[in-house]
Amino acid sequence: MSKLDQLSPKSARRRRSLIAALLTVPVAVGLLALAPTAAQAAAPADHCVVxxxxxxxSCATTQAAAFAEDRAASAEVGVLASTTLITLYDRTNYDPAGGTRSFVATDYTCTAAYSPIEFSVDYLDAAGWNNRASSVRTYRSCDIKLWDTVTLSGASSTWIDALADLGTIGWSNRAGSYQIS
Ligand SMILES: [Ca+2]
Known part of the structure; x- marks a missing residue:
């Protein structure tokens, strides 16, 4: 599908899948459709780094292992020093025990303003994360807006910097897609 198919050998150990849709370069708006993997469906405490x-x-059974997988996969294609933009947690209080999903980029910092949207991530159901996130952290000046449906429609939350319990604003186990800015 893309040049990454040739560059990155398929590895059962790595359990990774290609993002199916287009990707942004800084400033541009991107829309990602995340393909499901058998590993994500099978492991109750899954940790993935996008x-x-x-x-x-890159997915693994611990958050640290998932980040290690991402570093190894990035090094294969000459990409170093990924920085985390956001992490979703299945549980409240940033407890990684129930699973995490982090988005990383290389030396990327979000703009201070909420406009333009810098990344749009839809179809959390494809990643097994629809109606699942209960706390969220952001980094690198990024904030996150949650959407009720998996296609960036329906109700949306306020912009969130970090929230230990999304239930306090009515958004625990609810987000189907989200935007980063
Ligand atoms: Ca949850």
Missing amino acids: NLVTEEV
């Missing part, structure tokens, strides 16, 4: 530069999704 790399916006390499278009790889």
Whole structure:
């Protein structure tokens, strides 16, 4: 599908899948459709790192292992020093025990303003994350807006910098897609 198919050998150990849709370069608006993997469906405490530069999704049974997988996969294609933009947690209080999903980019910092939208991520159901996130953290000046449906429609939340319990604003186990700015 893309040049990454040739560059990155398929590896059962890495359990990663390509992001199926187009990707942004800084400033532009991107829309990502995340393909499901058998590993995500099977593991109750799954941890995945979505790399916006390499278009790889690295999953493991611990958060640290998922980041290590991402670093190894990025190094294969010459991408170094990924920085985390956001992390979704299945549980409240940033407890990684129930699973996490992080988005990383290379030396990327979000703009201070909420406009333009810098990344749009829809179809969280394809990643097994629809109606699942219960706390969220953002980094690098990024904020996150949650959407009720998986297609960036329906109700949306306020912009969130970090929230230990999304239930306090009525958004626990609810987000189907989101935007970063
Ligand atoms: Ca949850």
